[in-house]
Amino acid sequence: MALWGGRFSSTPADAVFALSRSIQFDWRLAPYDLRSSLAHLRGLEKGGLISSVDGAAIRGALKELQSEVESGNFLPHDGDEDVHSALERGLTEKLGAVGGALRAGRSRNDQVATDMRLFAIDHLLHLAGQVSALQRVILAKATEYLDAPAPGFTHLQHAQPVLFGHELAKHAHALNRDVDRIRDWYLRTSFSPLGAGALAGSSLALDPEGSATELGFSAPIANSIDAVSDRDFVAEALFILAMIGTHLSRMGEEWSLWASTEFGWAKLADAFATGSSIMPQKKNPDIAELARGKAGRLIGNLTAVLAMLKGLPFAYNRDLQEDKEPLFDSIDTLNLVLPAFTGMVASTTFDRAAMAAAASTGYSLATEIADFLVRGGIPFAQAHEAAGKCVYQCEASGKELHELTDAQFAAIHPGLTADVRKVLTVEGALQSRTTFGGTAQIKVADQIATLESRILINQEWIDDKSNLFSGMMGQ
Ligand code: ARG
Secondary structure (H helix, E strand, C coil): HHHHHCCCCCCCCCCHHHHCCHHHHHHHHHHHHHHHHHHHHHHHCCCCCHHHHHHHHHHHHHHEEEEEHHHHCCEEEECCCCCCHHHHHHHHHHHHHHHHHHHCCHHHHHHHHHHHHHHHHHHHHHHHHHHHHHHEEEEEHHCCCCCCCEEEEECCCEEEEHHHHHHHHHHHHHHHHHHHHHHHHHHCCCEECCCCCCCCCCCCCHHHHHHHHHHHCCCCCCCHHHHCCCCHHHHHHHHHHHHHHHHHHHCCCCCCCCCCCCCCCEEHHHHHCCCCCCCCCCEEEEHHHHHHHHHHHHHHHHHHHHHHHHHCCCCHHHHHHHHHHHHHHHHHHHHHHHHHHHHHHHHCCCCCCHHHHHHHCCCCCCCHHHHHHHCCCCCCHHHHHHHHHHHHHHHHCCCEEEEECCHHHHHCCCCHHHHHHHHHCCHHHHHHCCCCCCCCCHHHHHHHHHHHHHHHHHHHHHHHHHHEEEEEEEE
């Protein structure tokens, strides 16, 4: 059903209708559109613009449509241009001309902006819950491997030993920033465009404050032109989703490396790995790889929306219809990736012996020698030089650092007394890293406990806000 046509002498050409239509992707906004219509109806009733008899009939029909949309008994037709036209058709099919009364004081411009905000908030809250679940799984794994020494890397070269629990926990910290970002985004997004109309507000006595509150928003948007043109909330949501995807991608890269034969650290559960159609022996980390690959499309969706917005006059333009598919795709992508990824992390086991054996190789204790000299009053630049010489000698003679003789140490630097051997153990190196956030076991345990309590606080917030926006996610 067309929502316009009075001033036209013909209906749009088929090619124009095909280009213009968005029903094939915006139908999933239907539950939000209906909820927003109920809030708008209350405003019209309050302003005396719809009689209580008509109001009751429209409310009844909207509620019927809610359950019919949910059950799949009301579906869009090929002739419907978008979700708003399809639902107005549904209303007039039920009520006749009265169904058209709801359009007073409202334009598809404020309507679609409202639907998109409701949709985005509902779905990002749900995703925040899934990210929290992944964080909890990561921290449980980190606790399991809290005392397991492993090599730590920079430049993908052995750098200094770390506890593997420390290595794992870092990912939960990164994801916590993503949940924080969603909380922060929510503060800016939870405003209602209803009442803005096409751009200029309305001459009718609507109730934007009342409809904002009814929908769970904090307040109406302060400028009606901004209300219909702002898609910052879409771009920002897409950035957050791309960042989550990028975090999963980096984690996926580590998982793939750790599961390789060369590393031999990670063992994936059979249910969270895949095989090869030709090589019977293969067990591949496809979940980690797909997470890595899908980060590309998440970044692409963000780029698409920013490119669409750039240069757009700051009012409603039809270009804005292109905000939907990227947002929907990014949400769907993460809804697909997160459960599989969380299951993969929860079911991976790590080879403590292999990691411990690797921890001291690659001269990863060279910094201990430099720090030993610094504690003896030697300036770090000299200490660094001396420790480097130790590595040089070891490399030339195929030895490990602790295999240098007392005489060799002393010849490199007089400060390198026999006591230096005491710091040349992985255990000692780990225990000495007691700075805030460092790799000493007690510090790693502290940061895990602190993060666990932050996750609980975030989860309470997610539950609280989800109650405000619940029941709409449907599809
Ligand atoms: N399908 C449109 C969109 O997503 C709805 C708004 C249409 N507004 C208009 N003035 N043609 O943006």
